[in-house]
Amino acid sequence: MSVIAAIRPDDWNLPLFLHILGAMLLVGSLVLVVTAIAADNLRLGFRTLLIAVIPSWIVMRVAAQWIASKENVDDLDPTPAWVDIGYSTSEGSLLLLIVATICAGLAARRARGGGLRTATLVLVAVSLIAYVVAIWAMSTKPS
Amino acid sequence: MYDTLLFFHLLAAFILAVTVVIYSAVAVGVPAPGRALFVADRCWDVGGLGTLILGIWLALYLDEYDIFDGWIIGAIVLWFVATGLGQSLQRRMASGDTTAVATMHWIRTLVVLGLLVLMVWKPGA
Numbered sequence: 001m002s003v004i005a006a007i008r009p010d011d012w013n014l015p016l017f018l019h020i021l022g023a024m025l026l027v028g029s030l031v032l033v034v035t036a037i038a039a040d041n042l043r044l045g046f047r048t049l050l051i052a053v054i055p056s057w058i059v060m061r062v063a064a065q066w067i068a069s070k071e072n073v074d075d076l077d078p079t080p081a082w083v084d085i086g087y088s089t090s091e092g093s094l095l096l097l098i099v100a101t102i103c104a105g106l107a108a109r110r111a112r113g114g115g116l117r118t119a120t121l122v123l124v125a126v127s128l129i130a131y132v133v134a135i136w137a138m139s140t141k142p143s
Numbered sequence: 144m145y146d147t148l149l150f151f152h153l154l155a156a157f158i159l160a161v162t163v164v165i166y167s168a169v170a171v172g173v174p175a176p177g178r179a180l181f182v183a184d185r186c187w188d189v190g191g192l193g194t195l196i197l198g199i200w201l202a203l204y205l206d207e208y209d210i211f212d213g214w215i216i217g218a219i220v221l222w223f224v225a226t227g228l229g230q231s232l233q234r235r236m237a238s239g240d241t242t243a244v245a246t247m248h249w250i251r252t253l254v255v256l257g258l259l260v261l262m263v264w265k266p267g268a
Binding site for chain 1: 150153161163165173177179256259
Protein backbone atom coordinates (compact mmCIF):
# COMPACT_ATOMS: atom_id res chain seq x y z
CA MET A 1 0.00 0.00 0.00
CA SER A 2 2.85 2.38 0.84
CA VAL A 3 4.59 1.83 -2.48
CA ILE A 4 1.24 2.37 -4.24
CA ALA A 5 0.90 5.61 -2.27
CA ALA A 6 4.36 6.68 -3.46
CA ILE A 7 3.26 6.43 -7.12
CA ARG A 8 -0.32 7.73 -6.91
CA PRO A 9 -2.26 9.10 -9.94
CA ASP A 10 -1.76 12.81 -10.68
CA ASP A 11 -5.40 13.76 -10.08
CA TRP A 12 -5.09 12.73 -6.42
CA ASN A 13 -2.40 15.34 -5.81
CA LEU A 14 -4.52 18.48 -5.31
CA PRO A 15 -6.88 16.97 -2.71
CA LEU A 16 -3.90 15.33 -0.99
CA PHE A 17 -2.04 18.67 -0.94
CA LEU A 18 -5.07 20.45 0.56
CA HIS A 19 -5.59 17.64 3.08
CA ILE A 20 -1.98 17.80 4.30
CA LEU A 21 -1.93 21.61 4.24
CA GLY A 22 -5.14 21.78 6.30
CA ALA A 23 -3.79 19.19 8.75
CA MET A 24 -0.48 21.07 9.11
CA LEU A 25 -2.24 24.37 9.77
CA LEU A 26 -4.52 22.58 12.24
CA VAL A 27 -1.62 21.11 14.24
CA GLY A 28 0.42 24.33 14.05
CA SER A 29 -2.45 26.50 15.25
CA LEU A 30 -3.27 24.05 18.06
CA VAL A 31 0.30 24.36 19.35
CA LEU A 32 -0.12 28.16 19.21
CA VAL A 33 -3.30 27.77 21.30
CA VAL A 34 -1.42 25.68 23.88
CA THR A 35 1.46 28.18 24.18
CA ALA A 36 -0.93 31.15 24.33
CA ILE A 37 -3.17 29.64 27.01
CA ALA A 38 -0.18 28.33 28.99
CA ALA A 39 1.10 31.93 29.02
CA ASP A 40 -2.37 33.11 30.26
CA ASN A 41 -3.10 34.83 26.95
CA LEU A 42 -6.65 33.46 26.83
CA ARG A 43 -7.81 35.95 24.22
CA LEU A 44 -5.13 34.83 21.74
CA GLY A 45 -5.96 31.18 22.47
CA PHE A 46 -9.67 31.75 21.83
CA ARG A 47 -9.10 33.76 18.65
CA THR A 48 -6.67 31.15 17.30
CA LEU A 49 -9.22 28.39 17.92
CA LEU A 50 -11.94 30.39 16.18
CA ILE A 51 -9.99 31.91 13.26
CA ALA A 52 -7.34 29.25 12.57
CA VAL A 53 -8.13 25.88 14.17
CA ILE A 54 -11.76 25.38 13.11
CA PRO A 55 -11.23 26.61 9.48
CA SER A 56 -8.09 24.39 9.19
CA TRP A 57 -10.11 21.43 10.43
CA ILE A 58 -12.73 22.11 7.71
CA VAL A 59 -10.06 22.29 4.97
CA MET A 60 -8.44 19.08 6.24
CA ARG A 61 -11.75 17.19 6.52
CA VAL A 62 -13.28 18.34 3.19
CA ALA A 63 -10.06 17.50 1.35
CA ALA A 64 -9.97 14.13 3.13
CA GLN A 65 -13.44 13.35 1.80
CA TRP A 66 -12.39 14.53 -1.66
CA ILE A 67 -9.37 12.24 -1.82
CA ALA A 68 -11.31 9.36 -0.23
CA SER A 69 -13.85 9.62 -3.06
CA LYS A 70 -11.04 9.63 -5.65
CA GLU A 71 -9.39 6.58 -4.08
CA ASN A 72 -12.80 4.90 -3.52
CA VAL A 73 -11.64 3.79 -0.07
CA ASP A 74 -15.17 4.16 1.34
CA ASP A 75 -16.39 1.46 -1.07
CA LEU A 76 -13.92 -1.12 0.25
CA ASP A 77 -15.35 -3.83 2.48
CA PRO A 78 -14.10 -3.88 5.15
CA THR A 79 -12.98 -0.24 5.24
CA PRO A 80 -9.19 -0.12 5.84
CA ALA A 81 -8.24 0.54 9.46
CA TRP A 82 -6.24 3.68 8.56
CA VAL A 83 -9.36 5.22 6.98
CA ASP A 84 -11.44 4.42 10.07
CA ILE A 85 -8.73 5.87 12.31
CA GLY A 86 -8.66 9.03 10.17
CA TYR A 87 -12.43 9.50 10.30
CA SER A 88 -12.75 8.75 14.01
CA THR A 89 -9.88 11.03 15.06
CA SER A 90 -11.01 13.92 12.85
CA GLU A 91 -14.71 13.74 13.72
CA GLY A 92 -14.11 12.97 17.39
CA SER A 93 -11.68 15.85 17.66
CA LEU A 94 -14.13 18.33 16.11
CA LEU A 95 -16.38 17.92 19.14
CA LEU A 96 -13.38 18.46 21.44
CA LEU A 97 -12.33 21.55 19.49
CA ILE A 98 -15.81 23.08 19.59
CA VAL A 99 -16.02 22.54 23.36
CA ALA A 100 -12.45 23.91 23.73
CA THR A 101 -13.43 27.01 21.74
CA ILE A 102 -16.46 27.61 23.97
CA CYS A 103 -14.37 27.09 27.13
CA ALA A 104 -11.62 29.43 25.85
CA GLY A 105 -14.21 32.05 24.87
CA LEU A 106 -15.82 31.97 28.29
CA ALA A 107 -12.42 32.01 30.03
CA ALA A 108 -11.28 34.97 27.92
CA ARG A 109 -14.34 36.98 29.05
CA ARG A 110 -13.39 36.47 32.68
CA ALA A 111 -10.35 37.96 34.34
CA ARG A 112 -9.12 34.50 35.35
CA GLY A 113 -9.65 31.33 33.32
CA GLY A 114 -9.52 28.85 36.22
CA GLY A 115 -11.13 25.53 35.36
CA LEU A 116 -12.14 26.67 31.88
CA ARG A 117 -8.51 27.43 31.03
CA THR A 118 -7.45 23.97 32.24
CA ALA A 119 -10.32 22.34 30.34
CA THR A 120 -9.26 24.10 27.12
CA LEU A 121 -5.65 22.98 27.58
CA VAL A 122 -6.69 19.36 28.21
CA LEU A 123 -9.08 19.26 25.23
CA VAL A 124 -6.48 20.76 22.88
CA ALA A 125 -3.77 18.40 24.20
CA VAL A 126 -6.04 15.36 23.66
CA SER A 127 -6.76 16.58 20.10
CA LEU A 128 -3.03 16.96 19.40
CA ILE A 129 -2.36 13.41 20.62
CA ALA A 130 -5.20 12.15 18.40
CA TYR A 131 -3.65 13.92 15.41
CA VAL A 132 -0.26 12.29 16.02
CA VAL A 133 -2.10 8.93 15.93
CA ALA A 134 -3.84 10.05 12.70
CA ILE A 135 -0.48 11.04 11.12
CA TRP A 136 0.86 7.61 12.09
CA ALA A 137 -2.20 5.91 10.54
CA MET A 138 -2.03 7.99 7.33
CA SER A 139 1.69 7.31 6.84
CA THR A 140 1.88 3.63 7.84
CA LYS A 141 -1.62 2.69 6.57
CA PRO A 142 -2.32 -0.30 8.84
CA SER A 143 -4.80 -2.59 7.06
CA MET B 144 11.12 0.43 7.78
CA TYR B 145 9.64 2.63 5.00
CA ASP B 146 6.50 3.26 7.07
CA THR B 147 8.50 4.29 10.14
CA LEU B 148 10.73 6.63 8.11
CA LEU B 149 7.70 8.19 6.39
CA PHE B 150 5.88 8.65 9.72
CA PHE B 151 8.78 10.50 11.33
CA HIS B 152 9.45 12.48 8.12
CA LEU B 153 5.80 13.62 8.10
CA LEU B 154 5.89 14.32 11.83
CA ALA B 155 8.96 16.52 11.31
CA ALA B 156 7.11 18.39 8.53
CA PHE B 157 4.16 18.98 10.89
CA ILE B 158 6.61 20.30 13.50
CA LEU B 159 7.89 22.77 10.87
CA ALA B 160 4.29 23.89 10.34
CA VAL B 161 4.13 24.91 14.02
CA THR B 162 6.90 27.45 13.36
CA VAL B 163 5.19 28.77 10.24
CA VAL B 164 1.86 29.24 12.05
CA ILE B 165 3.33 30.94 15.14
CA TYR B 166 5.52 33.30 13.08
CA SER B 167 2.51 34.04 10.83
CA ALA B 168 0.64 35.23 13.92
CA VAL B 169 3.61 37.48 14.79
CA ALA B 170 3.83 38.73 11.19
CA VAL B 171 0.18 39.86 11.19
CA GLY B 172 0.79 41.79 14.41
CA VAL B 173 -0.34 39.40 17.13
CA PRO B 174 1.68 40.00 20.32
CA ALA B 175 2.71 36.35 20.69
CA PRO B 176 4.13 35.38 24.09
CA GLY B 177 7.90 34.85 24.31
CA ARG B 178 7.28 31.20 25.14
CA ALA B 179 5.48 30.78 21.81
CA LEU B 180 8.48 32.15 19.90
CA PHE B 181 10.80 29.85 21.86
CA VAL B 182 8.61 26.86 20.93
CA ALA B 183 8.48 28.05 17.30
CA ASP B 184 12.28 28.33 17.06
CA ARG B 185 12.89 24.91 18.64
CA CYS B 186 10.27 23.38 16.29
CA TRP B 187 12.14 24.93 13.35
CA ASP B 188 15.40 23.34 14.55
CA VAL B 189 13.91 19.87 15.17
CA GLY B 190 11.52 19.87 12.20
CA GLY B 191 14.16 21.18 9.82
CA LEU B 192 16.77 18.57 10.74
CA GLY B 193 14.13 15.82 10.85
CA THR B 194 12.70 16.54 7.40
CA LEU B 195 16.16 16.73 5.79
CA ILE B 196 17.74 13.66 7.39
CA LEU B 197 14.65 11.44 7.11
CA GLY B 198 13.87 12.75 3.62
CA ILE B 199 17.34 11.83 2.33
CA TRP B 200 17.13 8.49 4.15
CA LEU B 201 13.79 7.80 2.39
CA ALA B 202 15.23 8.75 -1.01
CA LEU B 203 18.14 6.36 -0.48
CA TYR B 204 15.91 3.60 0.90
CA LEU B 205 13.31 3.54 -1.89
CA ASP B 206 14.25 2.06 -5.26
CA GLU B 207 11.57 4.24 -6.94
CA TYR B 208 13.51 7.43 -6.13
CA ASP B 209 17.06 8.57 -6.65
CA ILE B 210 18.79 11.20 -4.53
CA PHE B 211 19.66 13.03 -7.78
CA ASP B 212 16.03 13.21 -9.01
CA GLY B 213 15.17 16.79 -9.97
CA TRP B 214 12.37 17.14 -7.41
CA ILE B 215 14.58 15.85 -4.59
CA ILE B 216 17.45 18.19 -5.53
CA GLY B 217 14.87 21.01 -5.76
CA ALA B 218 13.53 20.12 -2.31
CA ILE B 219 17.03 20.14 -0.80
CA VAL B 220 17.73 23.57 -2.36
CA LEU B 221 14.42 24.93 -1.01
CA TRP B 222 15.24 23.40 2.39
CA PHE B 223 18.54 25.32 2.50
CA VAL B 224 16.79 28.57 1.45
CA ALA B 225 14.14 28.10 4.16
CA THR B 226 16.79 27.23 6.76
CA GLY B 227 18.84 30.31 5.89
CA LEU B 228 15.77 32.52 6.22
CA GLY B 229 14.82 30.78 9.47
CA GLN B 230 18.25 31.26 11.04
CA SER B 231 18.28 34.90 9.99
CA LEU B 232 14.78 35.39 11.46
CA GLN B 233 15.82 33.81 14.76
CA ARG B 234 18.89 36.07 14.98
CA ARG B 235 16.85 39.20 14.17
CA MET B 236 14.14 38.37 16.69
CA ALA B 237 16.75 37.62 19.38
CA SER B 238 18.51 40.95 18.80
CA GLY B 239 15.23 42.87 18.71
CA ASP B 240 15.79 43.93 15.11
CA THR B 241 12.29 43.49 13.66
CA THR B 242 12.92 45.18 10.30
CA ALA B 243 11.95 42.94 7.40
CA VAL B 244 11.01 40.13 9.79
CA ALA B 245 7.48 39.87 8.36
CA THR B 246 8.74 39.92 4.76
CA MET B 247 11.35 37.26 5.49
CA HIS B 248 8.74 35.15 7.25
CA TRP B 249 6.31 35.27 4.32
CA ILE B 250 9.10 34.35 1.88
CA ARG B 251 10.01 31.43 4.15
CA THR B 252 6.34 30.41 4.24
CA LEU B 253 6.21 30.40 0.42
CA VAL B 254 9.38 28.28 0.34
CA VAL B 255 7.88 25.79 2.80
CA LEU B 256 4.71 25.67 0.67
CA GLY B 257 6.94 25.02 -2.34
CA LEU B 258 8.52 22.12 -0.46
CA LEU B 259 5.07 20.66 0.24
CA VAL B 260 4.12 21.03 -3.45
CA LEU B 261 7.30 19.16 -4.46
CA MET B 262 6.65 16.40 -1.90
CA VAL B 263 3.08 15.84 -3.14
CA TRP B 264 3.46 16.29 -6.92
CA LYS B 265 7.00 14.86 -7.19
CA PRO B 266 7.53 16.33 -10.69
CA GLY B 267 9.60 14.02 -12.87
CA ALA B 268 9.29 11.03 -10.52
